[in-house]
Amino acid sequence: xxxxxxxxxxxxxxxxxxxxxxxxxxxxxxxxxxxxxxxxxxxxxxxxxxxxxxxxxxxxxxxxxxxxxxxxxxxxxxxxxxxxxxxxxxxxxxxxxxxxxxxxxxxxxxxxxxxxxxxxxxxxxxxxxxxxxxxxxxxxxxxxxxxxxxxxxxxxxxxxxxxxxxxxxxxxxxxxxxxxxxxxxxxxxxxxxxxxxxxxxxxxxxxxxxxxxxxxxxxxxxxxxxxxxxxxxxxxxxxxxxxxxxxxxxxxxxxxxxxxxxxxxxxxxxxxxxxxxxxxxxxxxxxxxxxxxxxxxxxxxxxxxxxxxxxxxxxxxxxxxxxxxxxxxxxxxxxxxxxxxxxxxxxxxxxxxxxxxxxxxxxxxxxxxxxxxxxxxxxxxxxxxxxxxxxxxxxxxxxxxxxxx
Amino acid sequence: xxxxxxxxxxxxxxxxxxxxxxxxxxxxxxxxxxxxxxxxxxxxxxxxxxxxxxxxxxxxxxxxxxxxxxxxxxxxxxxxxxxxxxxxxxxxxxxxxxxxxxxxxxxxxxxxxxxxxxxxxxxxxxxxxxxxxxxxxxxxxxxxxxxxxxxxxxxxxxxxxxxxxxxxxxxxxxxxxxxxxxxxxxxxxxxxxxxxxxxxxxxxxxxxxxxxxxxxxxxxxxxxxxxxxxxxxxxxxxxxxxxxxxxxxxxxxxxxxxxxxxxxxxxxxxxxxxxxxxxxxxxxxxxxxxxxxxxxxxxxxxxxxxxxxxxxxxxxxxxxxxxxxxxxxxxxxxxxxxxxxxxxxxxxxxxxxxxxxxxxxxxxxxxxxxxxxxxxxxxxxxxxxxxxxxxxxxxxxxxxxxxxxxxxxxxxxxxxxxxxxxxxxxxxxxxxxxxxxxxxxxxxxxxxxxxxxxxxxxxxxxxxxxxxxxxxxxx
Numbered sequence: 001x002x003x004x005x006x007x008x009x010x011x012x013x014x015x016x017x018x019x020x021x022x023x024x025x026x027x028x029x030x031x032x033x034x035x036x037x038x039x040x041x042x043x044x045x046x047x048x049x050x051x052x053x054x055x056x057x058x059x060x061x062x063x064x065x066x067x068x069x070x071x072x073x074x075x076x077x078x079x080x081x082x083x084x085x086x087x088x089x090x091x092x093x094x095x096x097x098x099x100x101x102x103x104x105x106x107x108x109x110x111x112x113x114x115x116x117x118x119x120x121x122x123x124x125x126x127x128x129x130x131x132x133x134x135x136x137x138x139x140x141x142x143x144x145x146x147x148x149x150x151x152x153x154x155x156x157x158x159x160x161x162x163x164x165x166x167x168x169x170x171x172x173x174x175x176x177x178x179x180x181x182x183x184x185x186x187x188x189x190x191x192x193x194x195x196x197x198x199x200x201x202x203x204x205x206x207x208x209x210x211x212x213x214x215x216x217x218x219x220x221x222x223x224x225x226x227x228x229x230x231x232x233x234x235x236x237x238x239x240x241x242x243x244x245x246x247x248x249x250x251x252x253x254x255x256x257x258x259x260x261x262x263x264x265x266x267x268x269x270x271x272x273x274x275x276x277x278x279x280x281x282x283x284x285x286x287x288x289x290x291x292x293x294x295x296x297x298x299x300x301x302x303x304x305x306x307x308x309x310x311x312x313x314x315x316x317x318x319x320x321x322x323x324x325x326x327x328x329x330x331x332x333x334x335x336x337x338x339x340x341x342x343x344x345x346x347x348x349x350x351x352x353x354x355x356x357x358x359x360x361x362x363x364x365x366x367x368x369x370x371x372x373x374x375x376x377x378x379x380x381x382x383x384x385x386x387x388x389x390x391x392x393x394x395x396x397x398x399x400x401x402x403x404x405x
Numbered sequence: 406x407x408x409x410x411x412x413x414x415x416x417x418x419x420x421x422x423x424x425x426x427x428x429x430x431x432x433x434x435x436x437x438x439x440x441x442x443x444x445x446x447x448x449x450x451x452x453x454x455x456x457x458x459x460x461x462x463x464x465x466x467x468x469x470x471x472x473x474x475x476x477x478x479x480x481x482x483x484x485x486x487x488x489x490x491x492x493x494x495x496x497x498x499x500x501x502x503x504x505x506x507x508x509x510x511x512x513x514x515x516x517x518x519x520x521x522x523x524x525x526x527x528x529x530x531x532x533x534x535x536x537x538x539x540x541x542x543x544x545x546x547x548x549x550x551x552x553x554x555x556x557x558x559x560x561x562x563x564x565x566x567x568x569x570x571x572x573x574x575x576x577x578x579x580x581x582x583x584x585x586x587x588x589x590x591x592x593x594x595x596x597x598x599x600x601x602x603x604x605x606x607x608x609x610x611x612x613x614x615x616x617x618x619x620x621x622x623x624x625x626x627x628x629x630x631x632x633x634x635x636x637x638x639x640x641x642x643x644x645x646x647x648x649x650x651x652x653x654x655x656x657x658x659x660x661x662x663x664x665x666x667x668x669x670x671x672x673x674x675x676x677x678x679x680x681x682x683x684x685x686x687x688x689x690x691x692x693x694x695x696x697x698x699x700x701x702x703x704x705x706x707x708x709x710x711x712x713x714x715x716x717x718x719x720x721x722x723x724x725x726x727x728x729x730x731x732x733x734x735x736x737x738x739x740x741x742x743x744x745x746x747x748x749x750x751x752x753x754x755x756x757x758x759x760x761x762x763x764x765x766x767x768x769x770x771x772x773x774x775x776x777x778x779x780x781x782x783x784x785x786x787x788x789x790x791x792x793x794x795x796x797x798x799x800x801x802x803x804x805x806x807x808x809x810x811x812x813x814x815x816x817x818x819x820x821x822x823x824x825x826x827x828x829x830x831x832x833x834x835x836x837x838x839x840x841x842x843x844x845x846x847x848x849x850x851x852x853x854x855x856x857x858x859x860x861x862x863x864x865x866x867x868x869x870x871x872x873x874x875x876x877x878x879x880x
Contacts, residue, residue: 017568018445019441019442019445019449019565020445020446020449022442022446022564022565022568023446023449023486023487023488023560023564023565024487024560024561024563024564025487025488025489025560025561026489026535026537026559026560026561027532027535027537027561028504028506028534028535029534029535032504032506036505049505051477051505057507058476058477058500058501059501059502059505059506059507059508060505061504061505061506061507062506062507063506063507381547383462383548384462385462385463385464
């Protein structure tokens, strides 16, 4: 009887509800929910909240105390595609328990490139640093620094730029703005501005303008306790070199000669090993491939740190597929000892051997999907795309993803 | 509600058993439903993650090295309705999320750990900040060999839990309803047992107060039927034995009165004097005879009462049964002669030794043979047959008298029973005989056919010496 009742219950209309239909987006905290509803109410029709295109902080709604009055403000950018001015910003301030729209302001251009909140005017108040662009990477972008005093928003700085970095290059604990400008074949420069009752130019360094682009700009420690910039610069068809720029006595210096950082393909600088110091990448031809056609060389990527003077020191090595399909970091024991077997083809089969002994330490092979089904118990999948699987196998019980740091 | 008693006990038992069963079923049911709902959602999320991951790995080309340029794309690709999506790096740092707000914390829930180990992780818990119960499903996404991302979906379980609570309430409600129905049934059932018992109790109470005319009426089933009919039977028996007792009292008073009347009449006559000695002698003889009869009666009653109270003392000695039977025949000779009845002893010629109280044994056979003669027609015979077996001896007293009908045969050995109470006597004779035989370790049987005759068989154990003797003889 009981079973029947329960069966009835299950088959009854009440219970056939799809569990999926009971899912719900988790609530935000009361405060955030509040902000969101206020923003939604204040947005003009047809507009959407936007994220900056190019920033380490990808969030679109940011909460901080802009004018240092102990009360948080919320800054959000939104887009009105049909208006002449397409990008707008909005500032909300917390009044008691609710949020009130304080003001809106017009942005520039049509793409929000960057959006950072940082005190660059050295007055304890957080400034809004926004980068706008026309959507064309060739053209100069516009950098605007806004300060908010609780009632109005003032523009403190307006500059054209190609890339900019907020950091403290001169080490005086005051944020400065480094603006990199490039007009191909005409001019290239790095200019550092710092605020001292108005933005002042600290120094400007002219760079070689006959380059394609600064495809990667990173800032941070370039040596222990030395702040600096690394500009990965592309030249020619696919070659590149890196500028390492530090500030000494308020003067910008490019510390390494171009030929020391030159590579045949682009590498990306950054803190590859996670030690807090930036590395720059160089390409190395594996031993035994010196006389092989340029396109066929399975390059080894080596990462170096600036040694503080005029040299580089080796940090780590990896193999990286030039098509961006995969990479893998070598374990320490392999550094500068491993090469790729000359019979390898970087798009079919790669065999990593110890150069001195010829011992095979790892293999990478490209399989068709049907082949992969047969061999997958012996190989670890490193990557796959629509028609092939790239498998990895190591004699050293090496696991992928464990050598990162 | 229900008075203390068997009814309440039955109801409580029912209630308890059903309650326990319901409880178990409901708990299992609720857990199963919960698991079903949670698993469905988990599967939905993990399937979406798996499908999108596979699509992402196959078709989405990451042309930029800088993760923040493709993270928004990934977010768009992986997003799923009614969930919050986070893309997390392998340190648990949220790289991007679908809320639009900043990523304010590092996530360290167990689903992340599972995802880092390469499995799809699941975590159910309270969202920090809002306290909302959520399910988080984390799926690892490995791209370019070494870069590991965790795709984490968070969905609120509040609506689901509310639903589950409703289902729980419904289940409990149905359980309560079932329990109520069962309770009603069990009360009815308890009544169907208790009511007859009450009736029977009431009837037996009346019986105890002496009203033996009442009977348990009505149709009962099973044990109750047995109880009712046993009670009715008991009442019948009591009425019957009362009847026997009454009969006994009336017959015994009659038995006592007849000789007493004779004694009284003669003693009065004699005390008035003026009789010749002849007449006086006859009167005295009658008085003596009647007194003997009284003594006999009283002794019989005494014997019976002794037997009843197990106070009969036997004086056991080695007795020759054959000799004892011969003596018995001699004792009844006169009586038999009067009715022209022949009494014969047949069978075993040798002495047959038994251990017995000779007087009592004689009483036994006198009684049996006396009865045989008493209920035989004139010019008949009574045959005593002695037969020896390995360990026992059988004495069969056969007559060709009036016999006993089948219905009376069963009861002749009952005390106070007389086929015809007007015949005189106490009705104790056979009862005493039977008990005496049994006291000697023997056994008595009566076979009879109305109008043909009766055979009383007494089986007694042989004396051990006799057994050995016989055995030795055989050797």
